[in-house]
Amino acid sequence: MTDRDLEGWTIAFDLDGTLVETHGDLVGTLNRMLVRHGLPTVPMEGAAELIGGGARPLLEHGFERTGAPVEQARDPALYDAFIADYIEHIADHSQPYEGCVETLEALSARGALLVVATNKRTDLSELLLNKLDLTRHFAAVVGPDKVSARKPAAAHLQEAVRLAGGDPSMAIMIGDAAPDVGAARAADMPCIVVTWGYTPIPPEDLGGDVLIDHFDDVEEAIDGLLADFYVTRALAGV
Structure with a gap:
């Protein structure tokens, strides 16, 4: 006992x-958001450091890493799209x-x-x-x-x-x-x-x-x- x-x-x-x-699913959603905006994806390897502050900082860091204006990442519609996509894929790899x-x-x-x-x-x-x-x-x-x-x-x-x-x-x-x-x-x-x-x-x-x-x-x-x-x-x- x-x-x-x-x-x-x-x-x-x-x-x-x-x-x-969880980084595979979070970065996967981030990359789909980047592709929607005609931006290159960030590699899964080494991208774990982007995670930790939540969806908004993750988007900002992702857009900055591709050289895109960070203001694009602050669009409320993008945040909503990120959350909707993440919900669909939340446990694909996690x-x-x-x-x-x-x-x-x-x-x-x-x-x-x-x-x-x-x-x-x-x-x-x-x-x-x-x-x-x-x-x-x-x-x-x-x-x-x-x-x-x-x-x-x-x-x-x-x-x-x-x-x-x-x-x-x-x-x-x-x-x-x-x-x-x-x-x-x-x-x-x-x-x-x-x-x-x-x-x-x-x-x-x-x-x-x-x-x-x-x-x-x-x-x-x-x-x-x-x-x-x-x-x-x-x-x-x-």
């Missing part, structure tokens, strides 16, 4: 680049990272609450997670439209944890990019940084508490952070 030693703890996960490899499902199941078995805290719109996040059969693992899926401020604001993580039924003072963030670490720091939460995601800043320079190279390392990283947490409390006499 599994020891439910994570009862009371909430683990918040970023989505794109942390739970799910897949959970290796070890993701097994780790989510293990954390749940140990009593942890799991929540997705992402800057991707909630409806798109839920659609993707449903198609990949991942929704069942999470107490809540929280995009920027469900909170008062998006990552890197502390409010995103704090409100996401509360929506999942957890306590922000007993929560850990797992992400791949600066907004994840920034939000965790602002919320006074420990942060685990994954090395497989989407960030123009080297993962080791993001300032997380622990750096991991595979989902198999998540539990050990959490256990280390909790050991530090309980030692600190004991030393403080709490």
Whole structure:
């Protein structure tokens, strides 16, 4: 029988680049938008760095990379076309990272609450997670439209944890990019940084508490952070 030693703890996960490899579908949609405007496509290889800030920054970076005026990328009709196309192709190639499902199941078995805290719109996040059969693992899926401020604001993580039924003072963030670490720091939460995601800043320079190279390392990283947490409390006499 599994020891439910994570009862009371909430683990918040970023989505794109942390739970799910999504760059193939996102860059695929970007390239279809570029082709519609008579522009060259951007290569899939190396394009992951374009992802992270949402559809609008992705479009802007894509248009800039082709040498097109960035103003073209800010057309509301283009954004709407991007979203419509992405919805049609949201899980053509996207897949959970290796070890993701097994780790989510293990954390749940140990009593942890799991929540997705992402800057991707909630409806798109839920659609993707449903198609990949991942929704069942999470107490809540929280995009920027469900909170008062998006990552890197502390409010995103704090409100996401509360929506999942957890306590922000007993929560850990797992992400791949600066907004994840920034939000965790602002919320006074420990942060685990994954090395497989989407960030123009080297993962080791993001300032997380622990750096991991595979989902198999998540539990050990959490256990280390909790050991530090309980030692600190004991030393403080709490």
